[in-house]
Amino acid sequence: MISLPRPPTGGRANWCRERVGRMLEDQNASARRSQAAAPPPQDNKASRNDGEIDVLEIVFKIWKGKIQVMLAMGIALVLAFVMLLNTEPTYQADALLQLEENSNALALPSEMSDLLGANDPRSVTEIEIIRSRLVVGQAVASLNLDWRVEPALAPGFGTMVARYNLPVIGAFLPVRFARPGESLVLQQLTVPPSWLDTPLELTVGEAGTFTLATPDGESREGRVGEPLALPDIGFYLTVGRIEAPEGRVYTLMQVNESAAITSLRDRLSVSERGRSSGILDLRITGADSSENVRALNAVLNAYRGQNVSRSAAQAEGSLDFIRQQIPQAEQTLRDAEAALNAFRQQQVSVDLTLETQTLLTSVTNIEGQIAELRLREDELSQRYTPSHPTYRLLIEERTRLEARLAELRAQVGELPETQRQIVNLTRDMELAQQLYTELLTRAQQVEVLRASTIGNVRIVDTAAATLNPIAPRRAQVLMIGLILGMIAGIALVLVRNALHKGVQDASEIEQLGLPMFATINYSPHSDTMGKRKDQQPILALERPDDMAIEAFRSLRTSLHFGMLDAKSPTLAVTSAHPSAGKSFVSTNLAVVAAQAGQRVCLIDADMRRGQLRRFFNLPRSQPGLADILSGERAVEDVILMGPVPDFYVIPTGKYPPNPSELLLRAQMRELLDWCGENFDLTILDCPPTLAVTDPVIVSREAGATLFIARHDLTHPKEIDASMKIYASAGLRYNGAVLNGFDPRKARNSSRYGYAYGYRYEYKQRTD
Known part of the structure; x- marks a missing residue:
């Protein structure tokens, strides 16, 4: 006590x-x-200006929470690095094409160049042709790009495990998931229409065997190099090579042609270097560098092949048209010669004056030119519309010649009857002879052109792959991750301070009446x-x-x-x-x-x-x-x-x-x-x-x-x-x-947080 x-x-x-x-x-x-x-x-002004933004106060808050900001930046940097490791790199292959001005490589006469209607290269048109289903579809078919072979990847970080040798992580993963250096190559894959875009699961067995799970619920055994065929439904599979241990799982799939073409077209980009240069830059991106090169070369070959075929088809069409006109021209010539000879025999002998001979020569030349223009018009109508500049120039030239011919015919009408008849018959014969000769000459020219057709496309650089991947860009991704982490950290600090703001000075308490x-x-x-x-x-x-x-x-x-x-x-x-x-x-x-x-x-x-x-x-x-x-x-x-x-x-x-x-x-x-x-x-x-x-x-x-x-x-x-x-x-x-x-x-929130929910229960003593 x-x-x-x-x-x-x-x-x-x-x-x-x-x-x-x-x-x-x-x-x-x-x-x-x-x-x-x-x-x-x-200062009481601070309380009156609560609604204003104090930049200095915000800076102080961020500086006081620098540890949280740096921690957020570190976490974001680690996440960005892990994302880089878990992202499959993208490579690029590129090539160069030249669109030549002439449609052939030979030094042919100007008449043959006019016949082909050669124009400047139209890059926009050719770019669309390169990206067309005609060209891209041939590339897909030649390389079997509608086949898909994908290994089973572990959830989350499967790409990283499949790319890098991580024995610690790999030891805990099931055997079905892919590891570095493994592959499976197909030689043949044909599926029935109902199995298109349907995955087939292939499990690697021992000693070159495998088990295939098909959509019909069946499991079928196969061996590397030997066909696995189901002829009744149209299924054929041949595995060329397997470089993977027993238990690995691969997904095989044949996609429909449209999807395969769209996929390759999305990876293909074509652009012109410079303005009106006629040089096209072709690029293909993808995860497999060698496959990019093969796909781009396939596109180049398909485009060049269709270009040559198109030029040869034009020459062949012109030749067929000329050959159809030669017999008619020959018969017209014979008829004209017969009519002239008959008139001369009837009149015994008729001599033409020098003036009449000159007039006859002019009429004959103009009619020959008009006939040639009509022949060219028939040929151009197969390739161009009447609004095309070349077609319009031809119409204007023919109109001019027809007007001149009308003047000469008026002069012929003023001649004496006998001389007028002989002039007309001689003119018809010379015109028919000129047309027949022109058709024979053009037939020979087109024959030479068809034999020498190589197209108007030249491959300057074949496909080549870049050494380094174009994506993801490591420095850029890490920098973006660092910036995002900093933004997230600053936002966290500011939000935390906004949600929790304690009293800063005694005046705030006095304003409450205490x-x-x-x-x-x-x-x-x-x-x-x-x-x-x-x-x-x-x-x-x-x-x-x-x-x-x-x-x-x-x-x-x-x-x-x-x-x-x-x-x-x-x-x-x-x-x-x-x-x-x-x-x-x-x-x-x-x-x-x-x-x-x-x-x-x-x-x-x-x-x-x-x-x-x-x-x-x-x-x-x-x-x-x-x-x-x-x-x-x-x-x-x-x-x-x-x-x-x-x-x-x-x-x-x-x-x-x-x-x-x-x-x-x-x-x-x-x-x-x-x-x-x-x-x-x-x-x-x-x-x-x-x-x-x-x-x-x-x-x-x-x-x-x-x-x-x-x-x-x-x-x-x-x-x-x-x-x-x-x-x-x-x-x-x-x-x-x-x-x-x-x-x-005094200008920023507390650095040490607290958390309580007014839960203040008593503690029962146990001792």
């Missing part, structure tokens, strides 16, 4: 005034020292609270010169004047949530008050999760407040002397199952009355207000209530909610303390 010293004779009031006088003298120097430690007055008693600066030596399970240091004893202790001395003075009208010298200390520093403030305030000559009693009123015992190295089984309120112990049996004179402690005792009910008992009022008679100041460390109702019960019996807010941790809405809880009970906070103020973090 502890014997408490009694107040001196003369009454408690006189004794308190003497003690307070001495205390005030000591506080004058402490107040001046703590004034420098107090936070500078805040008077500020003190601002306690952050002390790094107080961070041990909550991190150690053994005894916690009392800052006022271990570091009495700390800046935070000066603030406690200022708080001691403020409380004296703030409690002059209190009904009892008892102070309830509470907060809105855990981790605000109630126990830290209560303990150090009690020590500082005791050092000033006051008799102080510190009571741990948190009978759910009280932690004051850790400041005094008390066991959990130490009797305390719960034992007093339950009637099991007297106050003299549980009160303990503190580490300084005139300082006493009552721990929480064992955690009871009904703390709120115990606080409502009369023993609580009797305990506080006893403390008011024997101590100058009694401090009750209460639970958080938003967690339980215990602090409201204690504050109803106490003389004053002090609210503890943690800088950058306690949200203004939590303070407001706590005040409303007290107001609903007819109570109020007498003042507030801003704990843990750190000027370095």
Whole structure:
């Protein structure tokens, strides 16, 4: 049993005034020292400009969360690197084509060039021809690009496992999944129409055998190099080579022709180098470099073949047309000669004058030219429309010649009858002879042209593959991953700060209607609270010169004047949530008050999760407040002397199952009355207000209530909610303390997060 010293004779009031006088003298120097430690007055403009964006504040927030940003960047960089390893590279093959101006490579006469109607290369047209189904389809058919052979890949990182030798990972994967250096080559694959685009699962067996699972639900055995045929349904399969161990699984599939052509066309790009250069750049991309080269060469050969065939077909068509006209021209010539001879025999002899002979020659030449133009018009009509420039030039030339012919015929009409007849007959014969000779000449020219046709396309560079893959670009992917990681990290920091924004200065608390008693600066030596399970240091004893202790001395003075009208010298200390520093403030305030000559009693009123015992190295089984309120112990049996004179402690005792009910008992009022008679100041460390109702019960019996807010941790809405809880009970906070103020973090959110959901249950002791 502890014997408490009694107040001196003369009454408690006189004794308190003497003690307070001495205390005030000591506080004058402490107040001046703590004034420098107090936070500078805040500019009220900041509160008025809450809606404005403070770029500097955002920068400070990002800088304070640089660890999270760097961590996000590191994670994004690792993910980008893993994605690169798990992405199959894409290679490219390219080639060059030249579209020549002439449709043949021989130095042929100009008449033959006119016959072919040679024009400048039309790159746009040729590009579309290269990408046509005619050309691409021939390439697909020649290389069997409608066959698909794909190994079974492990889920997630199958491509990486199939590309790199990873024995650690490969040892845990099933044998069906592909490993590096394995392949399967087909020699033949023909499936019935109903099996197109349907996967066939092939499982590698031992000694060159395999098992094929077909869509009809059957499994068929086969051997490498030997056909596996189902003639009744039109299925044929020949595996040329298997380089894989037993148990590997491959998927075989024959896609329809349209899908194969579309797939190759999507991989093929054709563009012209420069403007009107006639040089076409062909490129094919794909995962297999050698297959890209073969596919591009197949496209080149197919395009060149159709180009040569098209030129030869044009020459063959012209030759057929000329051959059809030769017999008719020959018969026309014979008829004209016979008519001329008959007229001469009838008239015995007719001599033409020089003027008439010249007129006859002009008419004959013009009619011959018109006949030639009509022949060319028949040929051009097979290739061009009347709106084509070449066709229109021919029409204009024929119109001009026909007008000139009409003038000459008018002159012939003025000749004497006999001379006019002989002129007409001679003209018909010479015209027929000229046409017949021209047809024979053109037939010979086209024969030479058909034999020398090589097309108007020249392959400048055959297909060649690039040494390095064109995708994915490692540096670009890593840089993008780094940037995305930085953006994600910054967004995480800003969102976290936006969702959690604690009070930054005392003015925010005062705006809520709470008077500020003190601002306690952050002390790094107080961070041990909550991190150690053994005894916690009392800052006022271990570091009495700390800046935070000066603030406690200022708080001691403020409380004296703030409690002059209190009904009892008892102070309830509470907060809105855990981790605000109630126990830290209560303990150090009690020590500082005791050092000033006051008799102080510190009571741990948190009978759910009280932690004051850790400041005094008390066991959990130490009797305390719960034992007093339950009637099991007297106050003299549980009160303990503190580490300084005139300082006493009552721990929480064992955690009871009904703390709120115990606080409502009369023993609580009797305990506080006893403390008011024997101590100058009694401090009750209460639970958080938003967690339980215990602090409201204690504050109803106490003389004053002090609210503890943690800088950058306690949200203004939590303070407001706590005040409303007290107001609903007819109570109020007498003042507030801003704990843990750190000027370095005054413009950005706290770096140490917390998480609680107002779940503040008592802990039943097991020992």
